[in-house]
Amino acid sequence: MNKKNVIKTLFLVVTLSAICLRMCNGGGKMTYLSNQGSVFGTTYSITYEWTEDLSAEIQQTMKDVDFSLSPFNDSSVITQINNNKEIALDKHFVKVFETAMNVSEDTDGAFDITVAPLVNAWGFGFKTKQMPGQEQVDSLLQLVGYKKVKMENGKVVKENPNTMLDCSAIAKGYGVDAVADMLTEKGVKNFMVEIGGEVVTKGLNSRNSAWKIGIVEPTDDSLSIGNEVKEVLEVQDMAMATSGNYRKFYVKDGKKYAHTIDPKSGYPVQHNILSATVLGPTCTICDAYATSFMVVGLEEAKKVLDRHPELMAYLIYNNDKGENKVWYSPKLKKLLGK
DSSP states (O other), X not given: OOHHHHHHHHHHHHHHHHHHHHHHTTTSOOEXXXXXXXXXXXXXXXXXXXXXXXXXXXHHHHHHHHHHHOTTOTTSHHHHHHTTOOOOXXXXXXXXXXXXXXXXXXXXXXXXXXXXXXXXXXHHHHHHSOOOOHHHHHHHHXXXXXXXXXXXXXXXXXXXXXXXXXXXXXXXXXXXXXXHHHHHHHTOOSEEEEETTEEEEESOOTTSSOEEEEEEOOOSOTTOOOOOEEEEEEEOSEEEEEEESSSSEEEETTEEEESOBOTTTSSBOOXXXXXXXXXXXXXXXXXXXXXXXXXXXXXXXXXXXXXXXXOEEEEEEEXXXXXXXXXXXXXXHHHHTO
């Protein structure tokens, strides 16, 4: 190849590279952008480095998840299933259902998306202080159990048509993953997606450092007024979800009733964990296990973590003296700066 052809070839390569760069980056300057709003009955805050505002894509992704998994959406996939209607399952529902079944099996039913009838019964009690009686709880337990539902040929099959599904303990985490996946597919390298306290981070923040995520101090604050930060984690390329009973409870006859329902007993859990923060590869998984830990308690949560080296946890609990204490996975220490 002569010198003139070499120059032409180099010019062509440089030109094509520049065109590709403009196409991939939207032709604009990379900068950190932020979108906030309300979704799934809570708020969201999403920060990402890109060349243009992606709010339309973000909102559409969350809308798709809501249409699949929201029990408050009369047209959603999960509502149609609960109403025993024939409906094709979308990819969002399939992913969440399969993950939920796996976590249920792993935790011996501590996590269970069929717990909806019990949640509804106790939810009514939280508002009126009218607790369901033992007879009602026993009756509802006949409808509850993850082994009473399965997916066959693209459809959900229920042993009892009155069994209802409630994915609220996993759907929010999945929504975070869905937005994170969309951003990754667009080519975004640095972002933080947060929906109602559940988080996925990738890359670095605008200060070129790991994303800093706070863990709130558990207090008897049912009005959610206090937000004192207990700890700050430096999180990068990781998901994080938290479940807690310290803000969702009521007291009757001197006894505190938490909002997390034990699928086996049918009653609010009475374990000593106040909040469970789980870190791992996906927010869907973290969300489900955080709820599971609230059900099984501290010692059983440690056993689950021993089986899953891909997970880490920061657990705040009450000791025998009523004092708040902390236990966290040894490998989590590096994220605490300790």
